[in-house]
Amino acid sequence: MFEQELSELKQAGLFRATATVVPDAGARVLVDGHSAILCCSNDYLGLAGHPALAESARDALHRYGVGAGGSRLVSGTSPLHKELERQIAVLKGTQDAVLFNSGYAANTGAIPALVREGDAVFSDSLNHASIIDGCRLSRAQVQIYRHGDPEHLSGLLRGSRTSGRRLIITDGVFSMDGDIAPLREIVEVAERHGAMLMVDDAHATGVLGTRGAGTAEHFGVEGRVPVQMGTLGKALGSFGAYVAGDRGLTDLLRNRSRSFLYSTALPPAVCAASIAALGVLEKEPWRRERLRENIRSLTRGLREADIGVADRETPIVPLIVGDAGKAVSASRGLLDRGVFATAIRPPTVPEGTARIRLTMTAVHTAEDISAVISALADLRRGGIL
Numbered sequence: 001m002f003e004q005e006l007s008e009l010k011q012a013g014l015f016r017a018t019a020t021v022v023p024d025a026g027a028r029v030l031v032d033g034h035s036a037i038l039c040c041s042n043d044y045l046g047l048a049g050h051p052a053l054a055e056s057a058r059d060a061l062h063r064y065g066v067g068a069g070g071s072r073l074v075s076g077t078s079p080l081h082k083e084l085e086r087q088i089a090v091l092k093g094t095q096d097a098v099l100f101n102s103g104y105a106a107n108t109g110a111i112p113a114l115v116r117e118g119d120a121v122f123s124d125s126l127n128h129a130s131i132i133d134g135c136r137l138s139r140a141q142v143q144i145y146r147h148g149d150p151e152h153l154s155g156l157l158r159g160s161r162t163s164g165r166r167l168i169i170t171d172g173v174f175s176m177d178g179d180i181a182p183l184r185e186i187v188e189v190a191e192r193h194g195a196m197l198m199v200d201d202a203h204a205t206g207v208l209g210t211r212g213a214g215t216a217e218h219f220g221v222e223g224r225v226p227v228q229m230g231t232l233g234k235a236l237g238s239f240g241a242y243v244a245g246d247r248g249l250t251d252l253l254r255n256r257s258r259s260f261l262y263s264t265a266l267p268p269a270v271c272a273a274s275i276a277a278l279g280v281l282e283k284e285p286w287r288r289e290r291l292r293e294n295i296r297s298l299t300r301g302l303r304e305a306d307i308g309v310a311d312r313e314t315p316i317v318p319l320i321v322g323d324a325g326k327a328v329s330a331s332r333g334l335l336d337r338g339v340f341a342t343a344i345r346p347p348t349v350p351e352g353t354a355r356i357r358l359t360m361t362a363v364h365t366a367e368d369i370s371a372v373i374s375a376l377a378d379l380r381r382g383g384i385l
């Protein structure tokens, strides 16, 4: 079935298939059986393999069983769901937080609860696919502002004729570019125009800010971002997502978000792992420090090898290749040299900007980082990158 469509994808270098990945020692994994340094995981602090998470999950599995058995409003709310929501609210400095089953479910569930037909959404041009889908589901009018451009955003708001609600949405850290949204300026634009502001902290939670609370903490604008979404499956090493804000917001989401209402709750053991992750986040600040050092030494080493990258404070380091087929060859070349970093191609990124998206974690050693840089330099010499 679908031979024609699939062969078109293959010809365009856009065909994708899943590789099977098994943890090995340290930052190494077995990719379809071949050992490689993992350079494309979002487990930025190395918490997915942390014993504290596994032990908490195991204890909860014995106490609560595997599945939640129902949606949150029917029979799926355990004390662990409540406790996790309470602890997320403490981290974020908000009145409350509501859990979702994934970041994808949070965005596609929350956005249509906040805006509807007759309202308007103002969305950054590089926002994540789950935000785009959430906007489409809402039936609100969508206006796209230029990436990271508060002035363009302000102009669109000024020209907007809607009499309904107006919602600005941005990634905190952009997932495929690793740059940080200019949140202080966006907060000011939102306040000046009386628009609601939502930030997606999928890649910022646990990474940015002195306590790892995310983009608002990074910029010192806590309390001025009314809708803060984030995920538990990236730097926190667990699974699931949240939206944090005041009680009115969380009550509305519990009543109106279809992905909250009509889907089985997160397994309690997953909530237990997330609670343990928040504990590790607080008790082991060295992980964020190590991550920052690793990001610095990778970008410095790449520049010394004449591979241009911008300075950054996030673990996402994109090497733009351009052509999709070339990105696939580069990824294959890296795997041959013992480095696992997948090619990111359209429609995940705009046409003509296919890339190798490197990510750093707190688990990478200095030797790992040198090996990655050597592999990339070798590809560069061979004209593959």
Ligand SMILES: *Cc1c(COP(=O)(O)O)cnc(C)c1O
Binding pocket: 101, 102, 103, 104, 105, 107, 128, 130, 171, 175, 200, 202, 203, 231, 232, 233, 240, 241
């Ligand atoms: C990963 C990601 C999501 C989706 O989160 P999941 O928990 O993986 O579903 C949402 N938004 C952004 C910006 C992301 O990078």
